[in-house]
Amino acid sequence: MTNLPICPQSTHMLVVEGLVKEFKKGPRIGPISFRINRGEIFALVGPNGAGKTTTIRMLLGIYRPSTGDIYLCGKKIRSLQGVASYVPEESAVYPRLTGYEHLYFYALLYTNNRTHAKRLADRAAEYTGLSARDLRRKVQEYSKGMKRRLLLGIALALETPILVLDEPTAGLDVHSAVHIRKLIKGEAEKGKTIILSSHNMFEVERLADTVAFINRGRIVALGTPRELLEKYNAHDLEEAFVKATSR
Amino acid sequence: MNTSGLGRIRALASKDAREFLRDRRTIALMVISAFLFPLLGLMVAGLKTQQKGLVAINICDEGAYAEALARLIKEYITKYTPFNITIVYSVNSCGSVPGATVTLIIPRNFSENASSLGNPVIVRLYKLVGSPAATDAESIINTALSVFSRVLAAERVKRLSEIAGLQLNPDYVLEPVRIVSEAVTETGAIAPPGAEEKAEIARFLAFAVFFVLNPAAIAVADAVARERESGTGEILAVTPLRGTEFVIGKTLGSMAAVAIAGSLDLVAALAYGYAVLAGSATPVSVALFHSLQTILAILVTVSITIFATLLVPGQRTATLLTSIITGTAMLIFFSALFVDIQALPAPIKAIMYIVPYTHTVLAIHSYALGNIVRALEHSLIVILLSLGLFIGSARVYKPDRLVRR
Structure with missing residues (x-):
């Protein structure tokens, strides 16, 4: 289990420098840099x-990556594997496992202590907001929103310093989306670093401290939502994004 | 590997096993495959004995020999088929009987020729074109005719010997060459009693491995490919799970499928002994060894599947691979029913030896015939091949293999 590392005040939690990926087929991504x-x-x-x-x-x-470096608390690392918890865009689950078995399975992959894994799974169960009865049901009976909550619940409960979310509220009903945004905000306030990708400008404007506009494999603008609005003389992030990517 | 690694392996293996045990359809398919396919085979054989038909014997001769032959044929037809039989006496019109599957014509002068010393005795047979039932009836009539022919031949020899004033046993004139056969082992020693029956059981049991292998292969291939296709592999790739742990975890997880297949196989193997060999029991040790071979065959299938699906990821690969495995397994196990693999020319044998299932077949044959060392040698080849493929799988593992692009 990786506990939240305490970085020196002068050091960023995560530094990404010149990350490039070149595919044999497909466009080149990068260089990407941010802190x-x-x-x-x-x-x-x-x-x-x-x-x-x-x-x-x-x-x-x-x-x-074809080239580029990643630093965690100033220390060069190969990747965030095992350091970050992750919720991909697709709510991928094992249909024949129950909700709680999911939580316990992922907890076991991050800790070798069964008691600790049980504690993490219990905490994740609270985060999901699903009832005990729902958690005893097989996941194949879950709605898309319930699956999303399940995956997000365990990702939040794992004591990883970084949480990566790909389109966290895509395709969810309003209630589920509000619940998930609250959880994300709450975890960040507790000190967890969160990287998210989103199409939803409203969500980004309300949640994000820093926004990176990415287009054709490159970051075209980077700053706080306020800085981006000022820089592009825009009323909202959507307008700023359009202006940033049409230049 | 540290304790965390072992914990992760246990978590993955237990997750996979739980998923498999809850997959009732696949388990049902395994049960059906283990018992239904052999039953279907027996049913097909049984259907042959249920064919209906009409055998007509048209007697155009009034002598005693014609009557005797008709009686003999009627006895054989009634004994071995459910065919109806009709005997027609038609001295004037001596042709085929309309509607009959087979008509046997006993022509005029049949008895006269039969009682002679040197005349040929001819009967004529008309059979319905394109009818397997007619072919079966013809075969039984031929058997009856050969018995009748031998009786006539013995009578002729007896009469000739009386004319020549010789004391002869007609049997020694008609069949002067006799074969006394004995079964021997590969070393040339006389085979123990029952060895031939054991070999027959082993041949069938080797074929029977195929029945449970196929659904197990599908289940395991699916367990690996599904991680990628369903998107769960993307989450797994980010966890602290390493390549070696993934391969071992997946392999141990497939043990649920292996255990079920092995148990089903043991029960089926004992049952086949009774069903196929009409009451001869499969020796328990042979049945147990057969189950062990089934487990090893599935293990090697698991290792091939994991290696290939990691090397070329995707559901299509898994489906194609399962088809190849099923086809190859069918070829080998079906060959084992009819072909002595050891007696094949070296180049063909060398090609077959590359396929691990050949060693499964040979291990079962060798064990049933008492050659324990050779049985273990073949088993060891399968084990080593599985290990090699597991190591190869851990090497080719990359996190992006679990992720769709």
Whole structure:
């Protein structure tokens, strides 16, 4: 289990420098560079195919970057594998397991102590907001929102310093989306660093401390929502994004 | 590997096993495959004995020999088939009987020729074109005719010997060459009693491995490919789970499928002994060894499947791979029913030896015939191949193999 690391005040929690991914077939992504502080919510915003998911996958070690470096608390690391918990865009579950079995399974992958894993699963169960009865049901009976809550619940409960969320509220009803945004905000306030990708400008504007506009594999603008609004003389982030990507 | 690694392996294996045990359809398919396919085979054989038909014997001769032959054929037809039989006496019109599957014509002068010393005795047979039932009836009539022919031949020899004033046993004239056969082992020693029956059981049991192998292969291939296709692999790839742990976890998880297949196989193997060999029991040790071979065959299938699906990920690969495995397994196990693999020319044998299931077949044959060392050698080949593929799988593992692009 990785506890939340205490970085020296002068050091960023995560530094990404010149991350590039070149595919044999497909466009080149990068170079991508940014810095994130502890407890910060960092949003990657961009259209489909802009490179958000590839950037996230490079960070998480799913794709090996062609070049570039990642630093955690000033220490160079290969990837965030095992350091970050992750909720991909697709609510992928094991249909024949119950909700609680899911939580316990992922908890066991992050800790070798069964009692601790049980505690993490119990905490995750609270985060999901699902009833005990629902958690005893097989996941194949869950709605899309319930699956999302399940995955987010365990990702939040795991004591990883970084949480990565790909489109966390995509396709969810209003109640589920509000519940999930509250959880994200709450975890950031507790000191967890959060990286999220989203299409939803309203969500980004309300949640994110720092926003990176990404287009055609490159970050075209980076700053707090207020800085971006001022820089592009825009009323909202959507307008700022359009202006940033049409230049 | 540290304790965390072992914990992660246990978590993955237990998750996979739980998923498999809750997959009632696949388990039902395994049960059906283990018992239904052999039953279907027996049913097909049984259907052959249920064919209906009409055998007509048209007697155009009034002698005693014609009557005797008709009686003999009627006895054989009634004994071995459910065919109806009709005997027609038609001295004037000596042709086929309309509507009959087979008509046997006993022509005029049949008895006269039969009682002679040198004349040929001819009967004529008309059979319905394109009818397997007619072919079966013809085969039984031929058997009856050969018995009748031998009786006539013995009578002729007896009469000739009386004319020549010789004391002869007609049997030694008609069949002067006799074969005394004995079963021997590969070393040339006389085989113990019952060895031939054991070999027959082993041949069938080797074929029977195929029945449970197929659904198990599908289940395991699916367990690996599904992680990628359903998207759960993307989450797994980010956890602290390493490649070696993934491969071992998946393998141990498939043990649920292996255990069920092995148990089903043991029960089925004992049952086959009774069903196929009409009451001869499969020796328990042979049945147990057969189950062990089934487990090893599934293990090697698991290792091939994991290796291939990690090397070329995707559901299509898994489906294609399962088809290849099923086809190859069918070829090998079906060959084992009819072909002595050891007696094949070296180049063909070498190609077959590359396929692990050949060693499964040979291990079962060798064990049933008492050659324990050779049985263990073949088992060891399967084990080593599985281990090699597991190590290879851990090497080719990369997190992006679990993720759809």
